[in-house]
Amino acid sequence: MFSVFKKKLKEAISKLSKKVEEKEIIEEPKPAKRKEAKKAEKKDKKEKREKPKIIRRISREREIKEEDIKDVLWDIQLMLLESDVALEAAEKICEDVKSSLIGKKVKRDEIEKLVKKAFEEAIEKILSVPKIDIEKEIKKKKPFVIVFLGFNGAGKTTTIAKIGYLLKERGYKVVFAAGDTFRAASIEQLEEHGKKLGINVIKHHYGADPAAVIFDAIKHAEARGIDVVLADTAGRTHTNQSLVEELRKICRVNKPDLKVLVLDALTGNDIVEQVKMFNEAVGVDAYVFTKVDVYEKGGSIISALYKLPRPVLFLGKGQEYGDLEKFDPKKIIKILFS
Numbered sequence: 111m112f113s114v115f116k117k118k119l120k121e122a123i124s125k126l127s128k129k130v131e132e133k134e135i136i137e138e139p140k141p142a143k144r145k146e147a148k149k150a151e152k153k154d155k156k157e158k159r160e161k162p163k164i165i166r167r168i169s170r171e172r173e174i175k176e177e178d179i180k181d182v183l184w185d186i187q188l189m190l191l192e193s194d195v196a197l198e199a200a201e202k203i204c205e206d207v208k209s210s211l212i213g214k215k216v217k218r219d220e221i222e223k224l225v226k227k228a229f230e231e232a233i234e235k236i237l238s239v240p241k242i243d244i245e246k247e248i249k250k251k252k253p254f255v256i257v258f259l260g261f262n263g264a265g266k267t268t269t270i271a272k273i274g275y276l277l278k279e280r281g282y283k284v285v286f287a288a289g290d291t292f293r294a295a296s297i298e299q300l301e302e303h304g305k306k307l308g309i310n311v312i313k314h315h316y317g318a319d320p321a322a323v324i325f326d327a328i329k330h331a332e333a334r335g336i337d338v339v340l341a342d343t344a345g346r347t348h349t350n351q352s353l354v355e356e357l358r359k360i361c362r363v364n365k366p367d368l369k370v371l372v373l374d375a376l377t378g379n380d381i382v383e384q385v386k387m388f389n390e391a392v393g394v395d396a397y398v399f400t401k402v403d404v405y406e407k408g409g410s411i412i413s414a415l416y417k418l419p420r421p422v423l424f425l426g427k428g429q430e431y432g433d434l435e436k437f438d439p440k441k442i443i444k445i446l447f448s
């Protein structure tokens with residue numbers, strides 16, 4: 111994750127460093143008269159021989175002005191956009207970086223540290239969403255009902271299996287609800303996971319009402335003292351409008367305790383549209399970002415959290431049941447800036 115971002119940030123910082131150095135050369139005081147100028151030139155040459163050039167420059171301090179960082183901010187904004195950060199989020203980050211840099215007195219060798227710090231803070235601000243602890247949540251109510259939302263292929267079914275595995279390992283009783291009654295083979299896919307994990311799957315036939323499937327799973331859980339219902343849903347029906355209506359009905363009938371939006375991090379900055387659509391349809395309580403293991407850019411997570419700040423339940427980092435990771439902004443920042 112973030113390899114593109116890191117490379118580009120390095121380039122932008124090195125450009126800014128050069129800029130500050132150039133300015134210093136231009137601003138060197140010029141002797142007023144010709145004679146003095148010659149004398150100074152001689153002296154300068156001697157000095158140059160005695161002291162390496164670079165040391166003289168490092169010892170200078172300069173105040174950062176808007177014109178110094180205009181180009182660099184532009185580079186950085188492009189870099190953010192190329193890393194899948196949505197425009198509004200990229201603009202906000204640049205705005206924050208700009209206001210924290212302008213007016214700072216800086217030496218050339220401090221620039222990298224200063225720009226990185228300004229960036230770190232701007233991005234950390236976006237990533238610092240409220241925390242969520244799934245075990246704490248599910249202890250609040252029995253059965254605790256979690257509905258997973260998201261487009262086809264986002265990784266809903268896989269994520270449900272992973273979370274089922276994790277909760278079972280920790281001693282909770284789990285049931286799956288096969289609420290994707292639309293996509294071919296989706297019920298079998300969930301059943302396959304259920305078989306491997308020893309978790310029951312409540313299902314109807316294809317084309318059945320998913321709200322009813324989830325309702326049955328909740329009744330099943332109530333009757334058997336099951337702690338958690340993990341409900342799958344379809345990603346896309348004939349049109350987005352019918353998907354919205356289907357999801358609304360699921361929520362109206364079953365009143366889930368947590369609506370988790372599963373997002374494929376590889377989606378790029380279209381992710382913002384998905385966040386908006388699902389949140390307007392039924393409201394999003396938390397996220398899971400999947401395929402983080404194969405995602406080099408990292409920006410779509412920043413875009414989603416900027417658009418709608420919600421807790422991140424987990425990051426999906428592979429195809430095995432154990433491939434779930436806790437979301438830690440500090441760790442992401444470290445990856446970004448190390």
Ligand SMILES: Nc1nc2c(ncn2[C@@H]2O[C@H](COP(=O)(O)OP(=O)(O)O)[C@@H](O)[C@H]2O)c(=O)[nH]1
Nearest residue numbers: 262263264265266267268400401426427428429
């Ligand atoms: N590399 C990787 N692949 C994933 C991850 N999560 C899901 N997948 C894969 O993405 C594809 C779609 O996942 P699926 O759970 O069927 O998506 P759904 O349509 O939302 O239910 C499958 O091939 C999964 O194995 C992940 O975290 N990393």
Ligand SMILES: [Mg+2]
Nearest residue numbers: 266267290296
């Ligand atoms: Mg599925």
